[in-house]
Amino acid sequence: MSIQSVDVLYTAVATAENGRDGRVSSDDGQLDVVVNPPKEMGGSGAGTNPEQLFAAGYSACFQGALGVVARKEKADISGSTVTAKVGIGKTPEGGFGLKVELVGSIPNVDADRAKDLLEKAHQVCPYSNATRGNIEVTLTVA
Incomplete structure (x- = not known):
């Protein structure tokens, strides 16, 4: 990479x-x-703590990326939210690592469309680009 x-x-x-x-x-x-x-x-x-600060930054950034994607796709994301769950734990190598779940709630679109929008936002978001290939990031539709 x-x-x-x-x-x-x-x-x-x-x-x-x-x-x-x-x-x-x-x-x-x-x-x-x-x-x-x-x-x-x-x-x-x-x-x-640093994990809460990272979760706050990632959720805000991802929500912004979702907005960029929604405008391009002409999707109504009004009332949407993104929640970042950032876990920290020990790695098999003995250090510490992070794991993230991004939960998107997009009330004005169906679940398949919401999943598609989250996946596209994941390609645009700077935090996603920075973490890709480094930590596990899961996208979930609420």
């Missing part, structure tokens, strides 16, 4: 302090959050 060439239009900048048990902030001040490991991983669960 070759590295994708990108003509950058915007660069997000965030800085973490103390890793998974600290704080993350953006250079423009729009994001400033406490991060803590979830209770399931031995943490306090008092703050957000």
Whole structure:
């Protein structure tokens, strides 16, 4: 697989302090959050965590890609939602890895059309393009 060439239009900048048990902030001040490991991983669960932040970014980006596809396909996606479920766990090699399920609810189209729109959005979404071939991503129609 070759590295994708990108003509950058915007660069997000965030800085973490103390890793998974600290704080993350953006250079423009729009994001400033406490991060803590979830209770399931031995943490306090008092703050957000990198997986929640990734799920938020992926779901928003994928919803945008769905909109691009819907306009092209002339599909009505009003009232639609995309939920990203990001799991983290141990890999057989001893490290940690991610697994994602994207759940799309598109009330104004039938299930087959919804699945087709999700698959096409998966080809357009920058997060999907970045993760393709690296982690398991499952598309589900709600």
